[in-house]
Amino acid sequence: MNVITVASRKGGAGKTTLCAHLAALARSQGHKCQIIDGDPQGSLTLCNRLRAGAALPLATAERGIDRALALAQVAGAEWVFVDTSPTMWVVVQEAIRAATLVLIPARPGFLDLDAVRETVKTARERNKPYAVVLNACPVKRDEREAPAVAQSRAYLDREGVPVFAGQISHRAAFNFTLAAGASAGEAEPNSLAAAEITKLWSAVEKSIAAINAAYADAAATAGLTQGRAA
Numbered sequence: 001m002n003v004i005t006v007a008s009r010k011g012g013a014g015k016t017t018l019c020a021h022l023a024a025l026a027r028s029q030g031h032k033c034q035i036i037d038g039d040p041q042g043s044l045t046l047c048n049r050l051r052a053g054a055a056l057p058l059a060t061a062e063r064g065i066d067r068a069l070a071l072a073q074v075a076g077a078e079w080v081f082v083d084t085s086p087t088m089w090v091v092v093q094e095a096i097r098a099a100t101l102v103l104i105p106a107r108p109g110f111l112d113l114d115a116v117r118e119t120v121k122t123a124r125e126r127n128k129p130y131a132v133v134l135n136a137c138p139v140k141r142d143e144r145e146a147p148a149v150a151q152s153r154a155y156l157d158r159e160g161v162p163v164f165a166g167q168i169s170h171r172a173a174f175n176f177t178l179a180a181g182a183s184a185g186e187a188e189p190n191s192l193a194a195a196e197i198t199k200l201w202s203a204v205e206k207s208i209a210a211i212n213a214a215y216a217d218a219a220a221t222a223g224l225t226q227g228r229a230a
């Protein structure tokens, strides 16, 4: 079971938006998905309620992340997407500890990038793979990133923080599709918004494959998988 925790100390960075779009996209590709709303604000719960008949299995973290994840495991979820609150409360810490990969949305700009530090520190302390996703970026012109995006990427590179190679632009579709009970990929599959979220999802899938392969190698090196191999 792969756990994608979307976390950032900064309010309004795009945690719920990315979580909702990624989970819906993964599900539309046939993956068995579970979403966990770890934020008492309940924004992901609201997005899911608006999906009516197409709602994803949802749990809250009211009784802890571990319990919600255990239930997801029993239900046979392949992918779990955890939305978190803009805090470093214990539920967020637990969600990061339980993650296979931590996605950290950040809008371009120094205030938002500075706020990334705390989440990065927590992921590093827990030895968790993580990557920043530059979100709500000015759209590219002639395939070129806006200066604010390029500068933000350069800053994160200097700080040794992994960043998703693409960008999620500021597009109304990321908002109104969720309000209408769908994701960009479902409502407007040929849109630029759908293309961006699909690219992010592909990067997530590749990262997870690499992370799981590295764990398998490490386990084999330690002799942990000998019994299974034999």
Ligand SMILES: Nc1ncnc2c1ncn2[C@@H]1O[C@H](COP(=O)(O)OP(=O)(O)OP(=O)(O)O)[C@@H](O)[C@H]1O
Residues within 6 Å of the ligand: 010, 011, 012, 013, 014, 015, 016, 017, 018, 039, 041, 043, 084, 085, 086, 135, 136, 137, 168, 169, 170, 171, 172, 174, 175
């Ligand atoms: N790429 C985007 N394009 C357009 N609007 C966006 C984008 N990302 C987020 N938004 C909008 O910005 C606002 C904040 O986004 P969202 O609620 O996803 O952030 P959040 O990090 O979950 O916030 P919180 O910290 O309060 O939980 C919402 O109104 C959302 O629709």
Ligand SMILES: [Mg+2]
Residues within 6 Å of the ligand: 015, 016, 017, 039, 043, 083, 084
């Ligand atoms: Mg949110």
